[in-house]
Amino acid sequence: MSLEGLSINLATTRGAWGFADAVDGCLRHGITSISPWRDQVHDIGLKEAVRIVEGNGIKLTGHCRGGMFPAMDAAGFQANIDDNKRAIDEAAALGADCLVLVVGGLPGSSKDIGDARKQVTDGIAAILPYARGNNVPLAIEPLHPMYAADRACVNTLGQALDICVELGDGVGVAIDVYHVWWDPELEQQIARAGQMGAIFAHHICDWLVPTKDLLLDRGMMGDGVIDLPRIRRWIEAAGFHGAQEVEIFSQDNWWKRPGDETLAACVERFNTVCS
Template sequence: MTVKQLSMPELVDTCGQLGVTNVGLWREPVQSYGLEATAKLMRDAGLTVTTLCRGGFFTAIDPEERAKALDDNRRAIDEAATLGTEVLVLVSGGLPAGSKDLHGARERIADALGELGPYAEERGVKLAIEPLHPMYASDRCVVSTLSQALDLAERFPARQVGVTVDTYHIWWDDTAPAQIARAGAGGRIHTFQLADWTTPLPEGVLTGRGQIGDGAIDMREWLGYVEAAGYRGAIEVELFNDGLWARDGREVLAETAERFVAHVMR
């Protein structure tokens, strides 16, 4: 999504030129290009798909809506397996229209995880609950902290359910480092993602993720937390940014790689 303006072949070609060997994919461009075609393209290029994003949106009260969400998540798990990734990232869902019941919404997430966890395990896929910044709690994700995400995940085996650690969403939380240690001790850090926090936020906050190095987050500090917790997996950069999307995608990908070296690598 950082370079969503690139086609799948352009993405693969640019990754090859830059020496990038891992890529996190989103379902929409995969479906647009074709699931099997994308899987073959990645295999032929020697690219490892680190995660697929996104499943989730489990909080509906209406039984029919809930059934549709579960069916869609089963499809997402199957897509992840076809792409050869072990991790499906989950955005859990906001409050249903007219509801103010955060507790009930979180319990419906747990119910969905109970149904989907075994299905995912059978296909070699792990579910990664991503806590989103509290400003998204009403409409996108009632899971706002790593503590809340782990309280849900720990009801299930770590081989089924863990968490996503995303700097953009948790950098403000002074309890997050301890929760990263908690997640690591349980083997539940399933992916680690980077984006910077810049101000002022744009009017559409969803597309306000800053390029690495442009904002307030010390990326090496957060890398230190996940490494101390035992995480040795891929590190993803996920930027929703209208300004970056308006530029040449090859240039943006090259810049992102340069920023990663400058602000993340030790």
């Protein structure tokens, strides 16, 4: 089966490989789409990362990550804006389909989640002209509510789409099944996103039961409770036919395995579970 519809988020092989080795591994397994993390690019250098991408005909389904907007004061907020502009520069240089935004949670000692959400909208608005000028779409990734305090105060696809409506062209969503599979409005909100042309990325993994760590114990597709084919049908019915991007944080399992073993499992599960 063709692997054109499979992308590997390089978090998945983080335990085994850096950027260059991960690209080589993907190519060995017939995978030509990736989504790197900024620290992985920084470790090798942006110029070298671009050389590797262009020299091997690699497609980037995303660049991870921008966001983390809320701050305790104006200086901190501006620093976050500046860092997001650097992330946009990287995404543009790498030719990424989008810059994924993990928007940030409550800053410092704040308990005002409403203000944090306002800062998120204001932050995206502040970088949007720069992103448009560099032809980098911004993909808001709503995270599971368990991350509302520390990682992302935008927690449902509906919330993310409301921001897209407010800000207009150039802002869409990354739909990560790990974060949204539980949402009773998911089918309707995916359809809404499709009507808006706002689906920029689709991330896949699985939710294990029991989950040992809420951040670092994601499952390989088919090992958990998420109905991946059903969600994919909804996404394709909404008009998005881009790659399914495997993003697995797995400190005690997949990150301890050889990268080739992990990629072989990704390919096998993509063909048997996700299609």
